[in-house]
Amino acid sequence: xxxxxxxxxxxxxxxxxxxxxxxxxxxxxxxxxxxxxxxxxxxxxxxxxxxxxxxxxxxxxxxxxxxxxxxxxxxxxxxxxxxxxxxxxxxxxxxxxxxxxxxxxxxxxxxxxxxxxxxxxxxxxxxxxxxxxxxxxxxxxxxxxxxxxxxxxxxxxxxxxxxxxxxxxxxxxxxxxxxxxxxxxxxxxxxxxxxxxxxxxxxxxxxxxxxxxxxxxxxxxxxxxxxxxxxxxxxxxxxxxxxxxxxxxxxxxxxxxxxxxxxxxxxxxxxxxxxxxxxxxxxxxxxxxxxxxxxxxxxxxxxxxxxxxxxxxxxxxxxxxxxxxxxxxxxxxxxxxxxxxxxxxxxxxxxxxxxxxxxxxxxxxxxxxxxxxxxxxxxxxxxxxxxxxxxxxxxx
Amino acid sequence: xxxxxxxxxxxxxxxxxxxxxxxxxxxxxxxxxxxxxxxxxxxxxxxxxxxxxxxxxxxxxxxxxxxxxxxxxxxxxxxxxxxxxxxxxxxxxxxxxxxxxxxxxxxxxxxxxxxxxxxxxxxxxxxx
Numbered sequence: 001x002x003x004x005x006x007x008x009x010x011x012x013x014x015x016x017x018x019x020x021x022x023x024x025x026x027x028x029x030x031x032x033x034x035x036x037x038x039x040x041x042x043x044x045x046x047x048x049x050x051x052x053x054x055x056x057x058x059x060x061x062x063x064x065x066x067x068x069x070x071x072x073x074x075x076x077x078x079x080x081x082x083x084x085x086x087x088x089x090x091x092x093x094x095x096x097x098x099x100x101x102x103x104x105x106x107x108x109x110x111x112x113x114x115x116x117x118x119x120x121x122x123x124x125x126x127x128x129x130x131x132x133x134x135x136x137x138x139x140x141x142x143x144x145x146x147x148x149x150x151x152x153x154x155x156x157x158x159x160x161x162x163x164x165x166x167x168x169x170x171x172x173x174x175x176x177x178x179x180x181x182x183x184x185x186x187x188x189x190x191x192x193x194x195x196x197x198x199x200x201x202x203x204x205x206x207x208x209x210x211x212x213x214x215x216x217x218x219x220x221x222x223x224x225x226x227x228x229x230x231x232x233x234x235x236x237x238x239x240x241x242x243x244x245x246x247x248x249x250x251x252x253x254x255x256x257x258x259x260x261x262x263x264x265x266x267x268x269x270x271x272x273x274x275x276x277x278x279x280x281x282x283x284x285x286x287x288x289x290x291x292x293x294x295x296x297x298x299x300x301x302x303x304x305x306x307x308x309x310x311x312x313x314x315x316x317x318x319x320x321x322x323x324x325x326x327x328x329x330x331x332x333x334x335x336x337x338x339x340x341x342x343x344x345x346x347x348x349x350x351x352x353x354x355x356x357x358x359x360x361x362x363x364x365x366x367x368x369x370x371x372x373x374x375x376x377x378x379x380x381x382x383x384x385x386x387x388x389x390x391x392x393x394x395x396x
Numbered sequence: 397x398x399x400x401x402x403x404x405x406x407x408x409x410x411x412x413x414x415x416x417x418x419x420x421x422x423x424x425x426x427x428x429x430x431x432x433x434x435x436x437x438x439x440x441x442x443x444x445x446x447x448x449x450x451x452x453x454x455x456x457x458x459x460x461x462x463x464x465x466x467x468x469x470x471x472x473x474x475x476x477x478x479x480x481x482x483x484x485x486x487x488x489x490x491x492x493x494x495x496x497x498x499x500x501x502x503x504x505x506x507x508x509x510x511x512x513x514x515x516x517x518x519x520x521x522x523x524x
Contacts, residue, residue, distance in 0.1 A: 032406040086430075087423075088435065090436070090437050102415065106411050106414075110411030114404045125400035125403040133404075165456070173466045248438055252426060253419055325518030332516045340500060340504060344496075348493060351490070
């Protein structure tokens, strides 16, 4: 973005002797507004509709299909409904903390968009600490959720908030450790730097460059789902045990913002994994036109991210919730040792083959394709035994 | 540099401003009719007994302690991870690898200690 501002100033767009700081401030504000109101918030809304439609299809239902074409405007209707709901603050609660908690959760959702690498030039700010910034601002969620649970003065909220704190801080460790294999190979923390260290082809992605990074990508995805309070790790808001967990006492817009942040975080989870392990926006150089290339890169990045978002919706529609002791032992007894081994293994791999092994990516890719083919054969098995008309008209 | 962190500031202002606008709209549009029974904490229809601000399970405290140890480690690893590739390219392969192994080894001893002491088990058995 700074390059764009500089080039426009150099072209004399703002007169001969422009106030540089003022133009920078204007640029920052306008583009942040575009990213927030044009991408981040609509995404959070639309994915709520997509998620309900996908679950409905998995459970042989229709899902919301009345507001707009195929129910597409359902998220706007929901938002409008929540604006018109009474804002209740329990009498015994701590009102200041109770009101402050949603702000922290929304901050944890808006701040990561500053380093979101949509394409080689479409990025708000290419911070040199990009991925570290991303993990540190998303960790603000835990403060908001714990604050919401404590301030409500409700037993369900307290249990939900404290469970959430334990869960999110535990899964920070495998998530943090699984980021390092990619950082080790790229040698930088900047989001663009990590993407530029990879290529457009799957065998040049970090996920397939050696067995350890392949496992690290999976561990990171599992931990990110747990940090985003997603099923099968949605214990903080387990609706069948804890009413609504930390959000029990919230109503109206405050309630909506908690869940908007949760849905919006799906994009951020997908973007982190796409950037670190799946090659980000990399696209073969087929044109010298910068605009064409940027549009193609934008599409590539979004397809990868939206596919990961779809997988997490799928997981939520498929898997049952784990118990709290299983959740904690999965984190500390399996994911943490595995991510330690990944880190050491990647470091050793780089020490042995500093410029990369030429055979390993092909073997990893073949293994990955074998897993996918095995899975698709299972799907075909059930597909043959199901009702065809449901698949032929997916938008009833 | 200030351009780049200015973006983070702008996003924070926009996020909070967006929420403030929505809360303002809610104030205008939503009904406001609180009474005593509506404002009691929800306990599935029963009258609530006592406050919720009580001592909670000590296991969460143990997890928080273990977390602090490992999170500090993650923070310390970050600069090492960034310069690692550079050092390998300069030819200090074994030296660099040994250093990162020693650092991680000490921390793994910490994990093994916690594990052996059964602090990772949710249902901890107290020795007789």
